Amino acid sequence: MSKYLLNKFLFTVDRDPDLVERYRAAPHETVAWWESTIANEILNCHGGEASTWLSFDPVEREALTSHDYVRLFELGAHPFLTLTLFIAMFERDYEEPLAFQKEYAARLSHFSLPYPDIAT
Amino acid sequence: MATLAAVIASTHHPFYYKASTAPPEERPPFADEWVAKITAFRETLTRARADVLVMVGSDHFHQLWLDNMPQFLVGKAPFYDANWYNEEREFGLPRMLLRGHEELSSHILRGGLDEGFDLAFSNELRIDHSITCPIITLRPEADLPIVPIYTNIFAPPLPRPARFVELGHAIRRLIDTWPSDLRVAVIGTGHLSLELGGPRQFGPHGPDPEFDRKAVEWIASGDIERALAEVTLDSLWTPGNATHGFMDFMLMMGVAGEGAKADYADSLDLFHTMEAYFTWYPNGVPA
Numbered sequence: 001m002s003k004y005l006l007n008k009f010l011f012t013v014d015r016d017p018d019l020v021e022r023y024r025a026a027p028h029e030t031v032a033w034w035e036s037t038i039a040n041e042i043l044n045c046h047g048g049e050a051s052t053w054l055s056f057d058p059v060e061r062e063a064l065t066s067h068d069y070v071r072l073f074e075l076g077a078h079p080f081l082t083l084t085l086f087i088a089m090f091e092r093d094y095e096e097p098l099a100f101q102k103e104y105a106a107r108l109s110h111f112s113l114p115y116p117d118i119a120t
Numbered sequence: 121m122a123t124l125a126a127v128i129a130s131t132h133h134p135f136y137y138k139a140s141t142a143p144p145e146e147r148p149p150f151a152d153e154w155v156a157k158i159t160a161f162r163e164t165l166t167r168a169r170a171d172v173l174v175m176v177g178s179d180h181f182h183q184l185w186l187d188n189m190p191q192f193l194v195g196k197a198p199f200y201d202a203n204w205y206n207e208e209r210e211f212g213l214p215r216m217l218l219r220g221h222e223e224l225s226s227h228i229l230r231g232g233l234d235e236g237f238d239l240a241f242s243n244e245l246r247i248d249h250s251i252t253c254p255i256i257t258l259r260p261e262a263d264l265p266i267v268p269i270y271t272n273i274f275a276p277p278l279p280r281p282a283r284f285v286e287l288g289h290a291i292r293r294l295i296d297t298w299p300s301d302l303r304v305a306v307i308g309t310g311h312l313s314l315e316l317g318g319p320r321q322f323g324p325h326g327p328d329p330e331f332d333r334k335a336v337e338w339i340a341s342g343d344i345e346r347a348l349a350e351v352t353l354d355s356l357w358t359p360g361n362a363t364h365g366f367m368d369f370m371l372m373m374g375v376a377g378e379g380a381k382a383d384y385a386d387s388l389d390l391f392h393t394m395e396a397y398f399t400w401y402p403n404g405v406p407a
Binding site (some may be wrong): 062102 | 188279
């Protein structure tokens with residue numbers, strides 16, 4: 001299991017407006033493309049150098065492709081990264097201010113302390 | 121030597137900019153009270169007549185990332201661009217450009233290293249809302265040079281609370297011994313109880329009003345001893361999963377000093393978090 005790689009996906013998608021839209025519209029395609037092209041990039045290094053060993057576990061891939069933020073929380077993805085990206089993708093579908101954020105909280109309500117470990 | 125003109129600790133609420141600048145029909149009901157509180161708080165910095173601002177905050181996974189994560193980092197650059205696409209997107213924050221004060225950055229880096237803090241540095245740092253929010257609230261002209269200091273309150277493993285206090289003490293000593301005739305204000309922002317991306321997020325109040333009440337009391341009375349006795353890396357999960365940002369308040373208590381009662385203290389109970397504002401004048405209240 002790689003919490004780091006989950007976070008890397010959320011981090012790199014969240015900072016790119018085109019990728020935010022692409023992940024919203026086509027999650028399976030975007031996750032597969034990302035894993036084959038970006039997952040092993042060392043950010044801030046030039047393209048000639050890359051890692052060779054990073055890939056998602058099936059359960060992680062499934063959580064990302066199904067936009068399952070509850071599962072991402074359970075897997076220990078950084079909650080700030082998940083929240084920020086999912087607000088960007090789905091807040092627009094709700095009429096009331098903060099309605100998406102409140103539903104997000106409600107869907108996590110079965111978690112109690114201690115929450116899943118987010119240390120990477 | 122330089123004069124420590126003010127020490128200021130605050131929450132940083134990224135929604136303030138939008139709430140305070142929205143047209144009347146879009147202003148949330150709490151905006152007027154919030155603006156009044158911020159305006160009064162701003163006056164505490166204005167009165168200090170600072171020449172340079174040391175700004176303590178925490179990057180929210182913008183430039184600093186898990187492949188190379190510093191615990192404490194000092195910016196040393198002539199300029200700092202500020203705010204990021206996702207802050208523009210979510211909070212409506214404007215792009216900004218702030219001047220740096222490289223001489224004070226060098227002094228803090230050299231002195232901090234010599235005091236035993238292995239500070240990271242950055243010569244090209246784009247800062248985020250943890251630093252721009254207090255610029256917007258306290259110095260909207262954004263005309264004073266800054267020294268940004270980032271702390272890791274975000275990506276475990278984190279330094280312990282005592283280390284934040286000790287760094288605050290060190291920053292205080294370094295400013296007090298800076299050979300300069302400038303007036304320095306240290307401004308740091310953090311959080312009281314806060315939950316983001318968890319089941320207690322975006323409630324009608326902060327997730328733990330009792331923690332907030334105690335925290336405000338510790339800060340206002342400068343009770344570092346009590347704060348350190350009650351706050352640990354483990355305990356901070358309990359008030360809310362983003363409450364480790366309180367350690368930036370503890371750093372600022374370290375700058376102000378043990379037992380230093382705040383000259384100004386105010387708070388505002390908002391949805392999902394409590395706002396809190398403190399100012400100390402270590403060298404006396406300005407006339």
